[in-house]
Structures are given as C-alpha cells and as structure tokens.
Amino acid sequence: MLKKVSVLGAGTMGAGIAQWFTQAGCQVQLFDVQIEQAQMAIEKIHSSWDKLEAKGKFAGEQVKSFKQSLTQTQEITDFHRDSDLVIEAIVENLNIKIEVFQNLNRHFSEETIFASNTSSLPIDSMAKEFGDKRRSRFIGLHFFNPAPVMKLVEIIRSHWTQDQLATDLQQWFSDQGKKPALCSDGPGFIVNRLARSFYVEPQRIIRTESPERVKESDEILREVGGFRMGPFELMDLIGVDVNLEVAKSVWKSFGYEPRFKPHHIQEKLVISGRWGKKTKGGFYEY
Amino acid sequence: MSIKIIYSAHHPLATKLAQLSHSYFYEEPMDFNQIGPADLIFDLTLLDDHNKIAWLEKLTTHYKVISDTSCNWGEFLEERFENLQATMATAFYSPKAKVEVHLSDSKAKDLKTKIDTFLANLNLGAHYVSSAGHGFTYPRTISTLINEAYFALEDGLATREDMDQAMSFGVNYPHGLFAWSIEIGTTPVIMLLQSLYTQSGDPRYRQAPLLKMESLK
Numbered sequence: 098m099l100k101k102v103s104v105l106g107a108g109t110m111g112a113g114i115a116q117w118f119t120q121a122g123c124q125v126q127l128f129d130v131q132i133e134q135a136q137m138a139i140e141k142i143h144s145s146w147d148k149l150e151a152k153g154k155f156a157g158e159q160v161k162s163f164k165q166s167l168t169q170t171q172e173i174t175d176f177h178r179d180s181d182l183v184i185e186a187i188v189e190n191l192n193i194k195i196e197v198f199q200n201l202n203r204h205f206s207e208e209t210i211f212a213s214n215t216s217s218l219p220i221d222s223m224a225k226e227f228g229d230k231r232r233s234r235f236i237g238l239h240f241f242n243p244a245p246v247m248k249l250v251e252i253i254r255s256h257w258t259q260d261q262l263a264t265d266l267q268q269w270f271s272d273q274g275k276k277p278a279l280c281s282d283g284p285g286f287i288v289n290r291l292a293r294s295f296y297v298e299p300q301r302i303i304r305t306e307s308p309e310r311v312k313e314s315d316e317i318l319r320e321v322g323g324f325r326m327g328p329f330e331l332m333d334l335i336g337v338d339v340n341l342e343v344a345k346s347v348w349k350s351f352g353y354e355p356r357f358k359p360h361h362i363q364e365k366l367v368i369s370g371r372w373g374k375k376t377k378g379g380f381y382e383y
Numbered sequence: 384m385s386i387k388i389i390y391s392a393h394h395p396l397a398t399k400l401a402q403l404s405h406s407y408f409y410e411e412p413m414d415f416n417q418i419g420p421a422d423l424i425f426d427l428t429l430l431d432d433h434n435k436i437a438w439l440e441k442l443t444t445h446y447k448v449i450s451d452t453s454c455n456w457g458e459f460l461e462e463r464f465e466n467l468q469a470t471m472a473t474a475f476y477s478p479k480a481k482v483e484v485h486l487s488d489s490k491a492k493d494l495k496t497k498i499d500t501f502l503a504n505l506n507l508g509a510h511y512v513s514s515a516g517h518g519f520t521y522p523r524t525i526s527t528l529i530n531e532a533y534f535a536l537e538d539g540l541a542t543r544e545d546m547d548q549a550m551s552f553g554v555n556y557p558h559g560l561f562a563w564s565i566e567i568g569t570t571p572v573i574m575l576l577q578s579l580y581t582q583s584g585d586p587r588y589r590q591a592p593l594l595k596m597e598s599l600k
Contacts, residue, residue, distance in 0.1 A: 241553050249553035278549035280541035287541055287549040291560060294527035302520055313513060317520040321510050323478030323557035328524075355587040356531065 098269040099123055103176040103183040103205075105197065107131075110214055111186035112138035113244030116145065119167045120245060121273040126177065128170045135169045142167065145245075174204055184212040184238055191218050195226050202231060210262065212238040216289060217346050220282045224255040232257035236266065239286055248276040251286045284350030289343055293357055296340060299328045300360035311380045329380035333373035337366045337380070386497060387421040389413075389442075391428040394451070395474055395568050399505055400427060409438075415445050425501055426450040429474055429571065432578050439464050449498065453522050454574035456582055457515030461487050468494055470515040473507065475522040476566040478557040481508045483522075485515040517582065518575045525563065526572045532560035533591035569598035 100123060104115040107129035115127045115138070129135040146160045155163075170176055176183065183201055185194060198211060205211075207230050213223055216239055224235035237253025250270050254263045263279055270277040280287050299318065303310040315327020332340045341363050348357040366372070366379060373379035388406040390397055400406050407418055409428045418424075424446040430438055435455050442448055443466035450467055452460055453474035461467050468491065471484040484498055495511070502509050512519065518526070532546055540546070547559020556563075564572060573590055580588035 247553065249549055251549060251553070276548050276552040278541060278545040278553075280545060280549075281539060283535075283538065283540050287535070287546055288553040290535060290540070291528065291531050291546065291550060292554055294531055295524060295554075298524045298527045299520065302516055302523060309513070314520055317483060317510060317512060318524060320479055321477050321481040321483055321521040322525060325555045355585065356527075356534070356589075358587065 098265055099181045101177050101180045101182075102126075103170075103180045104128070105173070105183065105185040105201070106187040107135040107138035108186065110240060110242060110244060112142060113242065114184060114186055114214065114240050115167060116142045117240070117245045119163050123166065124177075125167045126170045126175070126180070127167065128173060128176065132169075132171060139167060139169055173200055176201075176204060178204060178209075179206050180209050182210045182212060184214055186214040186240075189215060189217060191222055194218065195223055198223060199226065202227060207231065207234075209234070210266075211235045214238055214240055217285070217343065219284075219350075220253050220255040220258075224257055229257070233259045234262060236263065237282065237286070238266075241288075248274070249288070250275050250277045251288065252277050252279045253282050253286055254279070255282055285343070285347040290347060293344060293347060295324075296328050296332060296344065296363075297358070297360050300362045303362075306362050306366070306380065308381070332363070333379040333381055333383075336373050336375060337363060338372040341367050385421055386423045386425065386501070387418055388425045388501075389418070389428060391430065393429040393570050393574075394427050395476065395571065396427065396505060403504060411438075413441070415441075421446055423468075423497060424448045427473060429454055429574060431574065432456065432581065435460070436463070439467060443467055449494075449501075452515060452518075454518060454571055454578055456517040456578065457485065457519070458517065461485070461515060469498060471498070471509075472519040472522050473502075473505070474567075474571040475525065476563075476568075477507075477521065480506060481510045483512050483519040484509045485512050485519075517579060522571070522575055523579070525567070526575045527588070529560050529564045529567075529572050530576055530588075530591050530594060532564070533594040533597075536561075537591060537593050564594075569594060569600075573598040 102118045102123045102125045104111050104127045107127055115125050119125045127135050146163055149155050150157055150160045183205060220237040224232045235255050236258050239251035241247035241249050252263055252266055267277045267279050278287055299314045303314055311329045315330050318324045318327045341359055344359040351357050371378045374383055377383045388400055388403055389409050390400040391409040426448050432455055443464040447466050447468055449469040451473050452470040453472040457470035469486045471482055473482050482502055499509055543561040547561050550556045550559050576588050576590045
C-alpha cells in the first residue's frame with residue numbers, strides 16, 4: 098500500500114518516522130527547512146543502522162538497502178509528486194502546519210495521503226482547509242517516541258477521511274509489525290486522553306509535594322499496579338511543563354471538564370522552574 | 384482462639400475465601416455467636432460507606448479487626464474505630480499480585496506476620512504503605528483511568544480493542560484498561576468512585592454511565 102513516503106521535519110519524531118518507514122521497505126525522502134538538520138538526522142539514522150547491524154538485528158545487505166532508500170531533499174518541490182504518503186512532524190503550531198500543507202497540496206498528486214503526526218491539534222482543523230478529494234485522504238498518524246521502537250501508531254480519522262483508507266492503513270501498519278489503534282478526532286486522541294488520570298489522581302492523593310509521598314506513590318504504582326514507571330518519575334522524564342501543557346490543552350478542549358483539571362502541585366512546580374530531569378529538579382531532585 | 388475471616392458476596396476473592404477454613408459469609412444481621420471467639424478478624428466485606436461504618440461499629444465491638452477498605456475512606460475509619468488495627472485493598476486485582484496494607488500501629492510486627500500469612504494463602508503479597516487514604520493509591524488511580532476509558536467509549540472515540548492496544552503499546556500499561564476492568568471487575572471500581580464522589584462532592588469522580596450499567600450485569 099505504501100511504497101513512497103515523504104517526511105517533513107527532521108527533528109526527533111520526523112527522523113524516527115523516516116527511519117521506521119525505511120525499515121518497513123519504503124522509499125523515503127526526508128526534508129527539513131534547516132538543511133543541516135536533515136543531514137544530521139540522516140547521519141544519526143545511518144549510525145543507528147550500523148549499530149543494529151553490529152548487534153545482528155539487521156543483515157549487512159539490509160542496511161545497505163536502507164541507506165539507499167532514505168534520501169534527503171533540498172526543497173519541498175523535490176519530493177516525488179506521486180508519493181503514496183506525505184507526513185509532517187514539524188512544530189505544534191496549527192497555522193504553520195496549515196501553511197505547510199497548503200504548499201504540499203500544490204505539489205502532490207491528489208492520490209497522495211496527507212498525514213499529520215500532531216499529538217494535540219485536531220485533524221479536522223487542518224483537513225477543513227482543503228477540497229473534498231484531499232480531505233478524504235487526510236489523516237492523523239501519531240507515532241510515539243522513539244518511533245522505530247514504540248509499536249503504537251494512533252490512526253486518527255478526520256470528519257472527512259474515507260473509512261476504507263483508515264482501515265487499509267490500519268491493516269498495512271499491522272502487517273509491518275506496528276500495533277495501530279484507530280480512533281476518531283478527539284482531544285488527546287486515545288493515549289493523551291485516557292492517561293490523564295495517571296498523572297493527576299496521584300497528585301490528588303498525596304495532596305502536598307512531600308518527597309516521601311512522591312516516592313511512595315511511584316513505588317506503589319510500580320510494585321502493585323504493575324506500571325513500568327510511577328507518575329512522578331514519568332512526569333520528570335517527559336518534562337513537568339510539557340505534561341502540564343498537554344493537560345491544559347485536553348482540559349480546555351473538553352470545555353474545562355473537571356475530570357481533566359490539572360493539579361495545583363504541578364502548576365506550582367512549573368511556575369518555580371522545576372520541570373523535571375532537564376532542569377535537574379522536579380518532583381525529585383537530580 | 385484463632386484468626387477468622389468474614390467476606391461478602393461482592394468481593395472478587397469470595398470464591399477463594401469461601402475455601403479457607405474459619406471463613407464466614409457476611410449477612411445482616413450477623414450471628415456473632417456462630418463466629419465465636421477470635422484473636423483477629425479479617426473483614427473482607429465490600430460495602431458502601433454507610434453500611435461499612437454500621438458494620439464496623441458492630442464488628443469492632445466484638446473483635447480486633449483488619450478490614451478491606453478498598454472502596455472506603457480507610458483513613459477515616461481507622462481513626463474512628465480503635466479496634467481497627469489495619470486496613471488493606473484486596474478487592475483490586477494487582478498485576479503484581481500485591482496488596483496495599485496500612486497498619487494503624489506501624490510497630491505491630493506480630494500483626495504484620497499474620498497479614499503476610501493470610502495474604503500468602505490467597506497467593507498475594509503485602510505492600511505496606513504510610514496511609515490508607517481514601518481507597519488507597521492503586522485502586523483509586525486505576526479506577527479513574529478505567530472510568531475515563533468508559534467515557535471515551537461512550538463518546539465513540541475508538542473500540543475497546545483499539546483503546547486497549549493504544550494503552551498497552553503506547554504507554555506500556557500491563558493491560559489495556561478494558562481488559563484490566565475485566566480482571567478487577569466493575570463492581571469495586573464503581574463502589575470506589577461512588578465513595579469518592581459522595582464524600583468529596585467532586586464531579587471528577589462521576590461514574591461513566593456505561594461503566595455503571597455494566598456493573599449491574
């Protein structure tokens with residue numbers, strides 16, 4: 098189903114997506130407005146493949162083929178017009194994404210599937226800018242970091258997405274070893290909606306940011322709940338600020354529904370610049 | 384003198400508990416003569432707050448008690464009933480086969496041994512915590528997660544299977560939330576959410592209608 102794929106944006110997600118599609122047997126073109134960024138991403142991907150080859154994960158011939166299949170483009174207009182899919186993984190800004198998709202719309206064939214890797218913006222808000230044909234082939238493909246490793250891809254149908262396209266993509270990703278989950282276009286999609294309580298409820302339980310209670314809660318949820326990480330250590334890893342932004346975005350999108358209300362402990366940490374590991378302090382000190 | 388067990392029909396471990404010696408099925412009015420003397424009672428009744436208080440009022444008059452407060456405000460009950468020596472959360476299936484336990488007197492080493500032995504008979508281990516809180520930590524967290532999954536299902540966000548797949552492979556949960564709710568059973572989840580909603584008045588604990596309906600099956 099997907100043989101030629103164009104990836105826009107060579108940051109962590111874009112590079113990971115390009116790597117995964119290449120490993121899935123696609124011809125992949127990678128573009129970033131910062132040419133050096135795309136060059137660096139490709140070098141990093143090559144290095145990753147070399148390491149995987151050394152570990153015996155891929156054969157030498159496979160890696161050689163991957164390297165030939167992943168190329169960099171200097172301009173958007175260098176993308177193959179007949180790509181089966183173009184996916185963007187650029188900054189989470191709706192106006193910028195719409196502008197980019199409008200440029201892509203002028204370049205690509207009507208058959209090309211347009212996809213956004215957004216984790217928070219409504220797919221409908223991008224798809225609505227286009228005509229019937231393009232809208233029907235506009236979709237959300239939300240990969241999880243690191244994209245070559247994490248199995249989940251959320252496939253988000255816009256209001257106009259053809260049902261058949263969504264189910265065909267679900268089958269295709271499944272055939273390639275991913276674990277796709279099909280959903281409609283709603284705030285936070287599946288994971289970022291359903292997981293909200295994992296972060297907020299433990300804060301409501303401990304009531305204050307006592308280091309002992311933070312540590313104890315993480316231990317309980319790992320040792321009794323079987324979660325891979327506790328909520329506080331996970332927020333510190335993700336970024337307490339980043340997690341709060343997602344929480345606020347979902348809360349607002351649901352009309353300030355109380356179930357999604359962020360907790361004041363997290364607000365307090367963000368205001369005081371304790372954003373987790375990256376600032377050497379959050380719920381824990383590092 | 385010995386250790387005895389009282390359990391209610393709603394408790395997810397009821398079948399296992401019935402097979403243990405000295406176990407008694409909870410019913411009102413309870414005939415304490417039939418139970419007779421005991422050093423300690425393990426109370427595994429799943430009752431709403433009103434009935435739990437009424438029950439513990441009677442039970443702790445006769446016995447020293449360790450009670451399952453998975454679905455109640457354990458912290459409050461411990462303060463209210465002097466003979467309530469510990470609380471625990473056995474009603475919520477744990478992927479690690481561990482149960483949160485809070486000792487009213489943290490120095491009661493003898494009590495710890497009795498709890499560990501009792502739980503071992505159920506193939507469970509104890510995880511001792513500093514507070515019983517309201518519904519402990521794991522039951523409360525998993526209940527709100529499951530509740531949201533049901534709200535999302537009502538909204539038509541995705542199928543149960545797709546949502547379970549997303550949580551298992553996107554955030555590495557040990558189970559998808561619908562599969563998890565099957566393991567736990569919807570009754571404890573609904574009971575805990577109801578207790579939190581009643582006592583706090585916070586609308587975030589409002590139960591998803593579909594979850595409520597499924598608990599009536």
